[in-house]
Amino acid sequence: MEASTFIRFEDDNGTIRYGEPTKESLAGDLIGATVEVLQGDPFQGLKRSGEKAKVGVVLCPLESTPIVLCIGLNYKKHAEEANLTIAPYPVVFTKPPTALAGPYDDIHVHPDAASMMDYEGELVVVIGRDAKNVSVANALHYVLGYTMGNDVSARNFQLPDVSGGQFCYAKSFDGFAPMGPAIATTKAVSDPQALTYSTRVNGATRQETSTSDMIWTVAQIISHLSRGTTLRKGTTIMTGTPSGE
Template sequence: MRIVRLQTSDGVVTAAQTSHGFQRILGDPASPLAVDPAAAELGHVVEGEVLAPVVPGKIVAIGLNYLDHIREASMDVPQSPLIFTKFPSSVIGTGSAIRFDPSEIRRVDWEVELAVVIGRSTRSVPAAAALESVFGYTVANDVSAREAQFADGQWVRGKSLDTFCPLGPAIVTADEIPDPQRLALGTRVNGESVQDSSTKEMVFGVAELISYCSRFFTLEPGDLILTGTPWGCGEFMTPQRSLRDGDVVETWIEGIGEIVNPVLAPAA
């Protein structure tokens, strides 16, 4: 099932994306994670603005988790997952603008990522059972202010600017993604392909990441794990590239869809 959140004249509703359009899920409390995909009843077709498909309690992000990205960055392969966080206030949906002030931030980069949506409270789960905690998957763009990221010695500020976590367009429930390690993914900037890889390049797969994180903190329903980005980031190109006012960024993952976000960074 493909689950979306819509801003309608009746408020925020949860709907299933079907061949008939967006059909409201009956009895829903406007929370995708309250939906049982196997038993959901669909109501009338609804229209509205597509929002980010989930409002996460926390965003757990993983750095340097693709072998091709590690090679382009000339860094060592991590011995364990590198964990940082993005503030939930950075979340936007497809169609919304990535915004920043170019007098403050100049080296803004794109990072397509498979986002894992946790479906149940999870603590100290073994990797063999970890995928049972997954509600579904969505597309994320881990937008990054590189000068802030590298200047601070930790990554929270550079990763957490408002609008720096586009998500969507839908949550695809886990039953439709039997193997999250075999998905093509990529990024286009102004129509040009800049990232094109596969989740098979992950150093630590989805199950390993859930298991590792759950050893140290509880993962709650609605939490996100952003699983890292592949090669093709602008920061590591020659010459270096960054997002500019008027650019359009498309991030996509096979079997899930794509999100499209314009960039608004007007000069003062």
Template sequence: MSEFVIVPPTVPSVAVHGQAARFPLRRVFCVGRNYADHAREMGHDPDREPPFFFGKPADAIVPATGTIAYPPLTSDFHHEVELVVAIGTGGANISTEQALEHVWGYGVGVDLTRRDLQTIAKKQGRPWDWAKGFDASGPVTALHPVSETGHPDDARIWLSVNGEIRQQGSLADQIWSVAEVISDLSTSVALQPGDLIFTGTPAGVSALKPGDVVEGGIDGLDSFRFTIGATAR
């Protein structure tokens, strides 16, 4: 007799560059307003309002390739390209000096956002779940072990739509470094192997429509290309 009353779901996972084995996902954390220029374009003061955290379901993470359906319930669907950190060693109250020892690897992701739903949620003081945590809202490239990439801290990060650059910046522009993000997050929750962290996006976020070809990457790490499909049913 099974110990579960229904068939348990498949463990969400992300591909690993050059390996058949995959990186299993536990939780997905995202940093808000971690680039000053993006904070300003969203109407906030980065000097007064430090970054904060929100989440996505682990099964919202999909490969950053092929076709990704335009989601329902929105007419203002935005892209946000980000450095993604994969946690390999857990811990709580991790010091900034030791934080990078907990990193397994890095990838490039896109925090897809139903901006109109986010705007409504902000005005009503409600959570952002429907704006950030819908199906396929987190395309991610294959992860690269830190032994291959080191810790990228000043590489160019970029995204284009139909060949036109929309977002471009440097990881050095982050308000909080990867080490600081890990350290701060670990004071609120005990990080565990399999956790994924989206570390924020530079300015230039804007709307996507069906048929758009989205490309982007981080120099020296990885790149991606996917197409926005018809509205999901």
């Protein structure tokens, strides 16, 4: 993998391509930015082509995912804020592959799910090769890279008296897992517990955190999820939402 960060996009001709953005272009929405075209596949390796292209449409950096695995209650400040007890193991729920969406895609919400829509900004881990029974010490060797995601939720289907405590239905509608715009590979991110990020809604900051506040580290999460279960390459893991409004 030559590129440390990559996006997936449509060029001006409507051709879907991979590209390496500059740090300056990543600071914006990438629309209209000129990027270095990458050849190959993210899981086999992307190589610089020497060609440049203009970004017309920013797509989800992954064409597909076998499954979206999600961790609930994984930030200490969030647990304190909500006055919730931390369980011995991570809370795990899933979203189907059809929940995957691009960072700027419109989400067409079913009318029955529209009354209590909510957002959760989260660090997302992308598994780069099949993993099973992985130790904490070796877990990060199975990571392709990291991106950001929104754990979109229809809270009216998540309330305990309605759902019985399950999360999946409320979070599994089509488009409820937008991710991107870029994947930063392990070449760019050596320590996933030393990152900071924020969630903004209409320009207002609602969440801001360091991943050092995680209860379970990325390596611990991968090890736990791979216990007796194969994590296929392309599996995405939403690692939990931090405190905030």
